[in-house]
Amino acid sequence: MDDRDWLARWFEAHRSRLRAVAYRMLGSSTEADDAVQETWLRLSRTDVDAVDNLAGWLTTVVARVSLNMLQARTTRREEPAGEDLPDPVSEDGDDPEQQALQAEGVGLALLVVLDTLTPPERLAFVLHDLFAVPFEEIAPILDRSPAAARQLASRARRRLQGAPAPDTDLARQRAVVDAFLAASREGNFEALVALLHPDVVLRADQAAVRAGADEEVRGAAAVAGSFSGRAVRARPALVDGAAGAVWAPGGRPRVVFGFTTADGRIVAIDLLADPERLAAMRLTVLGD
Secondary structure (H helix, E strand, O other): OOHHHHHHHHHHHHHHHHHHHHHHOOOOOHHHHHHHHHHHHHOOOOOOHHOHHHHHHOOOHHHHHHHHHHHOOOOOOOOOOOHHHOOOOOOOOOOOHHHHHHHHOOOHHHHHOOOOOOOHHHHHHHHHHHHOOOOHHHHHHHOOOOHHHHHHHHHHHHHHOOOOOOOOOOOHHHHHHHHHHHHHOOHHHHHHHHHHHEEEEEEEEHHHHHHHOOOOOOOOHHHHHHHHHHHEEEEEEOOEEEEEEEEHHHOOOOEEEEEEEEEEEEEEEEEOHHHHHHOOOOOOEOOO
């Protein structure tokens, strides 16, 4: 086996962890794969004999690549906001990596909470709190001192503690979503507002925006106004194992509604209409 074959096999053994880091940073399966591929390209151009800790080097590189991609989102104003929506995590029982992600609660709920952080806060928190990377190794990625990196992670922790903790109990999720759909069909504005967190955010992917949805709506009153009397044809569904809804005329899913709930109220709604994204989901339409 030549050196390149050995390096490729070694990289494959670490791919799952690298993808997990990138996924938590980016919230997008596609972008996570792109970050991992870029990490491989950089590794293939590097003199590995000069690297003392190759596993740590890989984590640093994939984190730096992910950070650059995350920061680019704030400057690419021409890019549709929907492209940055978190991708649902498949529940494919045959994929050990996906099983691990599910076991750790990585999905729309956690990613919506992580999206409240700035890119540097997210990197410091993800690497240190989720992957136990020392602040001395995080600091150079952010071009800051270890003390500043520690402060970023601490700030992220406080912000996450202040954010509503997403419900993980499916029965509680379904109760809130079912009540929301019923209030929407009835045009009951007051009931809708009562079911929404004051800082709720409604986001739509590019395909949903092309169909007429707003890219982003914030606040209980505004989101309630977007749904009042308008979910007549939406049906309750399990969306990758979580309570959601789907509009499926003729039995073909056209729009999926992903709900994130906390303390009995909805904190985020994601409208997903991209055909490829919908095809990758596990959808189960439920009875009303």
